[in-house]
Amino acid sequence: MSNMLANLSLFQYKIMMIVYVCPFIFWQQRHIICNDLRTYFSKKDLLKMEQKIAEQFRNIYPQSSPPLIVRSPGRINIIGEHTDYNEGFVLPAAIDKAIYVAVSLRDDNEIHLYAADYDETHVVTVDTLAPSEKHWPNYILGVADQLQKRGYTIQGFNLAIDGDVPLGAGLSSSAAVECATAFALNELFGLQLPRLEMVQAAQKAEHTFAGVMCGIMDQFASMFGKKNYVIKLDCRSLDYEYVPLELNGYKILLLNTNVKHSLSSSEYNTRRQQCEQGVEWIKKYKPEVNSLRDVTMQMLDEYVLPDDQLIYTRCKYVVEEIQRLLEGCNDLQRGDIQALGKKMFRTHEGLSKEYEVSCKELDILVDAVKYEPSVVGARMMGGGFGGCTINIVKEEAIEPLVKRLSEAYTRQTELGLSAYIVQIENGTGMISVKRPG
Ligand code: GAF
Numbered sequence: 001m002s003n004m005l006a007n008l009s010l011f012q013y014k015i016m017m018i019v020y021v022c023p024f025i026f027w028q029q030r031h032i033i034c035n036d037l038r039t040y041f042s043k044k045d046l047l048k049m050e051q052k053i054a055e056q057f058r059n060i061y062p063q064s065s066p067p068l069i070v071r072s073p074g075r076i077n078i079i080g081e082h083t084d085y086n087e088g089f090v091l092p093a094a095i096d097k098a099i100y101v102a103v104s105l106r107d108d109n110e111i112h113l114y115a116a117d118y119d120e121t122h123v124v125t126v127d128t129l130a131p132s133e134k135h136w137p138n139y140i141l142g143v144a145d146q147l148q149k150r151g152y153t154i155q156g157f158n159l160a161i162d163g164d165v166p167l168g169a170g171l172s173s174s175a176a177v178e179c180a181t182a183f184a185l186n187e188l189f190g191l192q193l194p195r196l197e198m199v200q201a202a203q204k205a206e207h208t209f210a211g212v213m214c215g216i217m218d219q220f221a222s223m224f225g226k227k228n229y230v231i232k233l234d235c236r237s238l239d240y241e242y243v244p245l246e247l248n249g250y251k252i253l254l255l256n257t258n259v260k261h262s263l264s265s266s267e268y269n270t271r272r273q274q275c276e277q278g279v280e281w282i283k284k285y286k287p288e289v290n291s292l293r294d295v296t297m298q299m300l301d302e303y304v305l306p307d308d309q310l311i312y313t314r315c316k317y318v319v320e321e322i323q324r325l326l327e328g329c330n331d332l333q334r335g336d337i338q339a340l341g342k343k344m345f346r347t348h349e350g351l352s353k354e355y356e357v358s359c360k361e362l363d364i365l366v367d368a369v370k371y372e373p374s375v376v377g378a379r380m381m382g383g384g385f386g387g388c389t390i391n392i393v394k395e396e397a398i399e400p401l402v403k404r405l406s407e408a409y410t411r412q413t414e415l416g417l418s419a420y421i422v423q424i425e426n427g428t429g430m431i432s433v434k435r436p437g
Contacts, residue, residue, distance in 0.1 A: 049100050049164070050431050053116075057102040057160040060114045060121070064158050067102035068187050072180035072428040074098065074171035075221035076252060076390055077381055078230055078245075078332070079340070079347055080325035082355060084215025085272050087236035087291035088322035091329060092217055093245065094225020096423040099163035099176040100431075103184045106156035111144065113137050116162035126154055131209045139177040142209025144185065146201040152191050159184070166418070168260035170380075170387025174210065175218030178202035179428045183223075187430060195428075196238065199223045213269050214383075225427030232329055236293055243332060245424055250337055250376065253393045255405065256418040257361035259386030268383050271314060271355065278304050278315035292318045317354040321347060341377025341392050345370065348379035348389075357384030361413050365389045368405055375401070 050069055057067050073094040080090040106112070111129075113122040115136050122137040124130075129145040131138050140159060147154055161180070165173040182198035185191070193201075202219040206212050220233055220240075229242035275292055282289050282303045289295060292315055300319060305312045324343050331340040348366045352358035362380040366389055369375040374397030381390040393401060402419045409417040 045096075049098075049162070053100040053102045053160060053162050056114070056116055056162060057104075057158070060160055061104070061112065061158040064104045064106075067104040067158070067160070068184055069100060069102045069431050070180045070184040070187070070428065071098045071100050071431050072176045072183065072222050073225055073425055074165035074173055074176050075218055075225070076171070076254070076422060076424075077217065077221070078390070079328040079344055079379075080217075080321060081347060081351055081379075081381070082271060082357070082383075083318060083322050083325065084217040084233075084235040085213070086215075086275050086318050086322070087293040088318065089325045089329075090215075090217045090221075090233050090235060091230050091243070091325060091332075092221035092233070093230040093424045094221055094427045095171070096425045097163075097165045097171060097420070098425075099161065099165055099173060099180045101159060101161050101177070101180040101184045103157050103159045103188050105188060106158055108156045110156045111141070112156075112158045113140055114160040116160065117167065126156060131211075138209040139174050139205065140181045142205030143178050143181040143202055145209065146205050147182075147185060147191070150197075150201065152189065152193075154185060154189055157185070157188060166256060166420075168387065169254075169256050169418075170382030170384075171254070172218035172222060172382070174206065175202065175214075176222050178205050179219055179222040183428045183430070195223050198428075211269075213272050221427070223428045225425060227426050228424050230332070230424070236291070243329065245332070246335060247337060247392065248335065249395055250392050251395050251398060252422050252424075253391040253398055253402070254381075254388040254420045254422055255365050255391060255402075256388045256420070257359070257365065257386055257413075258415050258418060259359060259361045267357065267385065271357065274311050274314045275318055277308075278311045281307060281311075293322060295319050313354045317350040321350060337392060338376050341375075344377030344379045344390070344392070351380055351384060355384075359385050361386070361409075361415065362389055364409065364412055365405070365417075368408060369393075369401075372397075372401065 053069055074097045075092045075094055077090055077092040084090050109126045111124050118136060122134060129141050144154055165171050165176055167173050179202050182202050186193045199219045203216050206214050216235055224231060226242050230245050231240050232243050233240040279291055282295055282299050285303055300312055300315055304315060328340050328343045352363055358380050366378050369378045369391060374394040376392045378389055378391040381388050406417040
């Protein structure tokens with residue numbers, strides 16, 4: 001081998017470097033580069049989280065019997081934003097970032113909670129469930145309260161919670177906590193609830209204990225997620241269909257503004273009321289109309305625009321978004337990622353200019369990729385006012401793109417940018433089958 005190398009001319013040597021060595025170095029680097037961005041959802045990760053939560057549980061509740069452990073994921077949504085509470089369609093999927101809950105029975109009527117993120121505990125009794133000023137216990141207690149209101153008997157339990165869904169990033173960490181709790185209590189008390197009922201209890205908990213009149217998308221996606229599929233959910237009938245997410249060389253890249261959105265900031269509820277107001281006005285002339293799902297642009301022009309420009313603009317966004325989702329879903333099924341991506345940009349435009357739930361930082365990130373040839377689509381995702389943008393990006397372009405965007409974003413906003421390449425994973429499920437007692 002060394003003889004062979006010695007006999008090479010400089011030209012041949014260069015050619016050999018280009019053809020054999022450079023691709024090899026790039027290939028090696030590629031793993032190092034992507035390691036930073038990518039969260040691999042492997043058995044090893046699961047085991048790590050299972051061990052971590054089990055250990056936290058043991059430390060906090062040393063006397064307790066071994067816990068049940070439940071995983072419930074965060075979600076993305078490809079298109080169809082603010083359509084769920086208008087009885088439209090959504091296209092979400094569960095991701096490889098999740099909340100983990102460990103629970104075991106107590107022999108009294110006390111509920112003991114521990115949140116690793118805050119390193120805080122909270123104690124109440126089963127007959128005094130009420131929203132807490134601490135905020136984080138509400139997503140758990142709200143679910144316990146819903147189960148009681150639905151006639152199920154629960155007794156005291158110990159619960160510890162941890163996870164890797166970034167908080168306030170628009171990835172539905174709260175829905176993941178609610179679904180994990182519903183699933184864990186269902187197992188612990190042998191309630192035999194169907195998944196849909198757990199979803200509905202979790203959604204209602206958000207209304208009653210967190211004060212956010214959310215739609216059903218987040219809880220549904222967390223509970224019903226399926227690896228490598230998005231869920232086309234009809235939020236009126238609750239019929240759903242799994243659509244394979246085949247991106248052919250593209251990846252889902254989330255860019256976190258690190259601006260914490262506050263869903264409970266009254267804006268979300270105000271948007272919902274504005275949509276309902278539009279429907280109420282139309283209903284006077286068209287009694288068959290029950291939600292914006294039933295509304296056409298012609299109805300808006302005739303019955304809403306003359307009365308109120310703002311309500312008109314809000315409703316217009318939703319009516320168009322419901323239609324856009326249906327067309328975007330066809331694009332996905334045809335494998336036309338470019339067409340889907342264009343619709344995502346239009347969704348962002350609507351969310352920013354008409355529905356007005358974006359913010360400066362989200363707009364900066366979407367504008368920054370609008371003319372990037374490697375990005376087919378981008379938009380803000382979730383309730384808004386902060387959190388993440390969702391981007392469909394050519395896999396090999398991700399690393400330099402993130403580097404460039406991070407520098408520009410920090411220059412413009414003085415905030416750090418976080419980037420996650422997400423994989424689509426299964427929904428809520430038990431990861432430990434050890435029964436207490
Ligand atoms: C939040 C809500 F929780 C969802 O129900 C949905 O309305 C979303 O905002 C906007 O599409 O995540």
